[in-house]
Amino acid sequence: MTTLNEAPVDDSSEWRSLLAQAAGAQARPQALPLTPASALQALYGPLCAARRAGPFVVGHLAQSLDGRIATVCGKSRWLSSAEDLLHTHRMRALSQAVVVGVTTVLLDDPQLTVRRCTGPNPVRVVLDPDRRLDGSQRLFRDESAPTLLLCGADRASEGERLGHAEVIPVVRGESGLSPHEICRVLALRGLSSLLVEGGGVTVSRFLAAGALNRLQVTIAPVILGSGRPAIALPTITDLSNSLRPRTRRVMMGVDVMIECDFDV
Ligand SMILES: NC(=O)c1ccc[n+]([C@@H]2O[C@H](COP(=O)([O-])OP(=O)(O)OC[C@H]3O[C@@H](n4cnc5c(N)ncnc54)[C@H](OP(=O)(O)O)[C@@H]3O)[C@@H](O)[C@H]2O)c1
Secondary structure, eight states: OOOGGGOOOBOOHHHHHHHHHHTTOOOOOOOOOSSOOOHHHHHHHHHHHHHHHSOEEEEEEEEOTTSEEEOTTOOOTTSSOHHHHHHHHHHHHTOSEEEEEHHHHHHHOOOOOOOSBSSOOOEEEEEOTTOOOOSOSHHHHOOSSOEEEEEEGGGOOTTOEETTEEEEEEOEETTEEOHHHHHHHHHTTTOOEEEEEEOHHHHHHHHHTTOOSEEEEEEOSOOOSSSEESOOOSOOSSGGGSOOOEEEEEEETTEEEEEEEOOO
16 A cells, blocks of 8 residues: 555656746647646646736645644644645645744644655745744755745844744734735745645634635545634624635545635
8 A cells, every 4th residue: 555655756747837837938829628628737727827927825724524624732644635735745836935834833843845746845934923943843954945934023133044044024913924914025035926835823814814815725524523723714793704705626535625716
């Protein structure tokens, strides 16, 4: 039986053509397709096109049927299927930067690199407003991708580094670092296509601020009954105040990924 860690790397010619599209290679004129678009093109083609059009921020979370992304103590490996894991690596490869919150780095010690498919590693961005990280985590020690640590402006000094990471002060907003300010700071560094990969608090803050173009929620047929929540937004009392974005659905092995489009 193949385990997740032994899963083969995806390097199909079709995937490489999508990588070229994401990198801004000249798109071929659209001819009427004689055959239906392939599953890869259908899923990633619109994302590549949107990314070429301007700043583009995608949130992604894998959750249980009851809306949890990890157990109470923070175990999330592996909640979703190998297909969703490959999808996450593809999304990294198509993004210029991947953004995570400090709790994910503390609990998972993730690498945030592209390993399940071919493609460039995104710049790794950690949101750690109060400098809870000590630099011992893997992404500060390995040099597989540039790494930025964004913190409150009061917690960083000029030119500071944490391991191999550059420490970037960000002016604090009313509740933490404003997602729009984060996007602006990253855009100044040429990073305008972002994958906000978790956890729930981080993705929720981007969503609450209206800073996501897309939200991808992969739902695994698993019930945890307790654990860390996926999306949490300010309380509403009337269903008319809920978000009802246009969605598309894609099967990811036994999981279903629902992508919300906030641009329409
Ligand atoms: N299933 C999945 O898809 C998935 C993906 C990633 C992670 N995870 C799991 O999720 C868990 C962690 O998620 P989580 O929701 O508890 O935490 P998280 O989102 O990883 O980190 C939240 C923390 O990051 C900082 N932060 C994030 N956005 C900020 C902003 N806009 N401004 C200021 N600070 C900001 C805050 O730090 P301070 O508290 O210092 O203010 C906040 O408390 C882990 O167990 C991990 O395994 C699951």
